[in-house]
Amino acid sequence: MKDKITIGIPRAFLYFKYQYLWQNFFAELNCQVILSPETNKKILKDGIDSSIDESCLSAKIYMGHLAYLRGKADYILVPRIVGFGKNEEVCTKFNALYDIVKNTFKEVNLLSYNVDMAHQESEFKGFMKMGKELGKNPLQVLRAYLKAKAIQKNKEHQLAAEQESLIRTGDKLKILIISHDYNTYDKAVGYPIIKYLESLDIVPIYADVADKKKTSEKSRLISDTLYWTFNKELIGAIHHYQKEIDGIIFISTFPCGPDSLVNELCLRKIKGVPMANLIVDELQGEAGLQTRIESFVDIIMERKKAGRKAQIG
Known part of the structure; x- marks a missing residue:
């Protein structure tokens, strides 16, 4: 038995x-x-x-x-x-x-x-x-x-506290990852993107790790009619971390309905920070993603250089 x-x-x-x-x-x-x-x-x-x-x-x-x-x-x-x-x-x-x-x-x-x-x-x-x-x-x-x-709650609080500490230290570029955790940490979807960012000396900051109560409330600054809970928790991280991040990458899988609407909403409404929207499908090759990521990182770096020159001037 x-x-x-x-x-x-x-x-x-x-x-x-x-x-x-x-x-x-x-x-x-x-x-x-x-x-x-x-x-x-x-x-x-x-x-x-x-x-x-x-x-x-x-x-x-x-x-x-x-x-x-x-x-x-x-x-x-x-x-x-x-x-x-x-x-x-x-x-x-x-x-x-x-x-x-x-x-x-x-x-x-x-x-x-x-x-x-x-x-x-x-x-x-x-x-x-x-x-x-x-x-x-x-x-x-x-x-x-x-x-x-x-x-579960203790682990969530621990991860959120660790990220709050991380984002305020160091001078490396920090990019906010707006993506459902089941995409971010999946070996076939988000993992290759995250690892490539890290290889470029980028610090990824995860929207799904932030305090969900706070980010859900801050999502109203983008839309007060949105009702998808998981998406609200993610996009609210934009305003939660806005002073510490250098750019934002949205990661979604094709053809996700909620993500396609919410990510487009953010791309139209959020100003003042570089953003990239990566949509992964079953035919997506890593080479194409890496080219887009490299270009995006170059844009952020040039933007920071221009900002420093403006401050000096």
């Missing part, structure tokens, strides 16, 4: 936002977590083969991670996220994800929780139901959730 229930977690999409919450919750319930590996060529190919053409690259990558986990765990975690309250919604992909996966991989046992605050479906209630489905004692589930939630 097997000692532990195994939970598969795809290393894609919301994993990058909730990894400490998820992994510690299941560990406290004495479950074994199995992560898919970082995105590679096979995962990308399997994801493309398992998706409709109209899906964004990020969603295709997610499906590739699901394909990898088939047969390797008792359950695979696929949450359904709708919204966090009035005017606090997320991309419909996160609402539909459970159904998409269920109808694509019919043989897989899925574990899920709902977050839809407009209909009184909270994260807390979802985790309690999820623990019950795993056959765990309610008190044990409560303790596991509270501990995992505390770890």
